[in-house]
Amino acid sequence: VTIAETSSVGIDIGATKWLVCLDDSNDEPLKGQVHDDPAATLSEIELVLKARALRIQALCCSFAGAVDKDGSVNSWPNRPSWRGFQLSSHLTTCAGGSLATIEDDGTCATVGEATAARMRSFRNILCVTLGTGIGSGMLLEGRLRRPVQGQPRTLGHFRAGTDVECSCGSIGCLQAALFKPKGVSPTLIRPIDPRERGLRRLFEVTADLALMLDLEAIVVTGGLLGHAPELRAIIVDGIRQELRSYGCTVVASERPHYSAAVGAYQLAKGWEAQRAG
Numbered sequence: 685v686t687i688a689e690t691s692s693v694g695i696d697i698g699a700t701k702w703l704v705c706l707d708d709s710n711d712e713p714l715k716g717q718v719h720d721d722p723a724a725t726l727s728e729i730e731l732v733l734k735a736r737a738l739r740i741q742a743l744c745c746s747f748a749g750a751v752d753k754d755g756s757v758n759s760w761p762n763r764p765s766w767r768g769f770q771l772s773s774h775l776t777t778c779a780g781g782s783l784a785t786i787e788d789d790g791t792c793a794t795v796g797e798a799t800a801a802r803m804r805s806f807r808n809i810l811c812v813t814l815g816t817g818i819g820s821g822m823l824l825e826g827r828l829r830r831p832v833q834g835q836p837r838t839l840g841h842f843r844a845g846t847d848v849e850c851s852c853g854s855i856g857c858l859q860a861a862l863f864k865p866k867g868v869s870p871t872l873i874r875p876i877d878p879r880e881r882g883l884r885r886l887f888e889v890t891a892d893l894a895l896m897l898d899l900e901a902i903v904v905t906g907g908l909l910g911h912a913p914e915l916r917a918i919i920v921d922g923i924r925q926e927l928r929s930y931g932c933t934v935v936a937s938e939r940p941h942y943s944a945a946v947g948a949y950q951l952a953k954g955w956e957a958q959r960a961g
């Protein structure tokens with residue numbers, strides 16, 4: 685297999701796996717395990733990129749944790765040992781000194797889904813990601829809308845009115861009603877019952893947002909859909925029922941594991957600047 689020389693690299697660092705996306709093909713991205721040791725993880729990614737002998741122009745990394753302004757990890761409940769790690773400078777090393785940016789994984793997944801052929805005509809999209817927690821991202825009037833820096837208010841941390849403690853430290857977050865706290869592997873309570881309270885709240889909140897913002901499409905994605913395929917229909921149907929007669933497209937991703945990696949690649953390639961220009 686010959687891989688063409690490329691200038692853009694998309695990386696997705698999740699709680700358990702990392703993925704590297706190097707082109708527009710629908711091929712499976714390169715992948716490896718995320719370790720408790722962040723430097724070891726980044727060294728493996730660097731080796732994979734070096735082996736391809738790429739001239740990298742820009743690199744974008746989708747990251748599930750929170751980083752400060754200097755690109756250090758300041759919080760990642762799934763991987764506490766990453767706290768304080770200078771992710772930005774290690775990514776710059778991976779990029780051979782070229783521009784390296786870090787983006788929220790929900791934002792990257794949104795771009796990954798918005799660039800899928802069937803979604804390209806929509807300008808107002810909500811993307812819901814189900815992994816070890818619930819992430820989200822939005823495209824409004826064709827532009828990415830990001831949450832406040834350092835205060836990621838994703839769908840998963842909407843207050844759901846329960847007394848369960850979330851991995852973020854708050855009480856009652858929506859994702860805490862659905863996931864057992866502090867688990868690295870997906871631990872959605874099974875068997876999955878669509879009438880379950882946490883799921884009902886997810887459907888309601890998602891539908892409320894769609895109505896409030898007059899969204900054209902909702903896409904559900906994330907690794908959990910790959911692990912529990914029965915979730916696709918349960919969640920799509922649950923949101924559709926809450927939307928009642930409102931004509932909003934609700935779909936599950938065709939590549940739920942790769943949305944964020946593909947989005948990171950598109951962002952590295954300058955997708956956002958192209959949209960604005």
Ligand SMILES: [Zn+2]
Nearest residue numbers: 841850852857
């Ligand atoms: Zn929370």
